[in-house]
Amino acid sequence: MARALGLTVTAWSLLARGLLVGKRPPSRLPASRRQALDAVTEIAVETGLTPARVALAWVLRQGLLPVLGTRTLAQVHDNLGALAVRLDGKQLARLDAATRVRREYPYDFLYDRRTALAPPEPELGDRDR
Template identity: 90%
Template structure:
C-alpha cells in the first residue's frame, strides 16, 4: 500500500492483500507513508483474523530526515518489519547536490556533518550518508541517474564508519523524542539515583 488514504477501512485493504497472497499473485505485502498507529492496528487485525499481514515498511529516512525515529522505526522493530529507506540522500542534498540558499537548520547540520566526515575519510558524502543508513539496519532505495552514481552508491556497502564518527552524525541529526517519550524516559532518567563515584563502596 503506497499511502494511507484515510478513507478505505483497514479490513478491506487487508482482505484484498490476503486474497493476493493466498492466490500466489504476491509473496507478501508492504506499506508506506502511513502512521505507525494505523500500521500497528492493521497488523493486529490481520493476526486476529488469520490474514496475511504486512511484512515490509518503506519510509523516507536519511540523516536529514529522521522523524521516523520517534514512532515508525520502533514500531517496525517491534513488529519485525523489513524497512526500506526512500530518499536516503535527502533528494541529493547529502550526495553533493547544490543546496538551496535557505536551508533549514536541521538539514544544514546534517549536510555539514556528512561533508566533514567525508573529507576526513576520503569518501564521498553519498557513501557516508548511505553507510549510516545501512548501519541503522535499513535498506536504502537508490535513485541514481548515472552509472557513476550507482557505482559510488554501491560502494557504501564496504564502508565501516567508526564509533566516534557514528556518534558525531547522530549528535548532529538526532530528533527530539517528544511526548510521551520525553515524559517517560527523560523523567525516569532525572529520577534515577546517581551513579556511585569511584571508591564509594569503600566508604
C-alpha cells in the same frame, strides 16, 4: 517499533534529494538539516569518501533498506561502494546526534506533562470490583 516487530524500513530520499551529492546548493536549510549535512560532509572529508557513501553507510548501519535513485552508472558504483564502508564509533555518534529527531509541540509539551496527564491510580476498593 519496526525493530520490535521484526520489520524492515525502507529509507527514501536518503541523499536529501541530491543535496548530499552537490546537486543543489544548501540555501535556506532548516538548522536540523544543516547539522546533518555538515556532519556528513565533515566525515566525508575526513575519510576521503563521497558524502553519498557516508550517508548510505550510516543508513545501512541503522538496518534500513535504502532506495537508490541513481541516474548514472558512476552513481550506482559510488552508492554500492557504501557496502564496504565501516564508520567508527565516533563518526556514527556524530551522525546519530546530527540526525536525532527533535520533539516539537505538542509532543514536547505532552511528554513533559505525562505524569500530570496520566489517569489516576484506582483506589484500593476499585481494584476488587
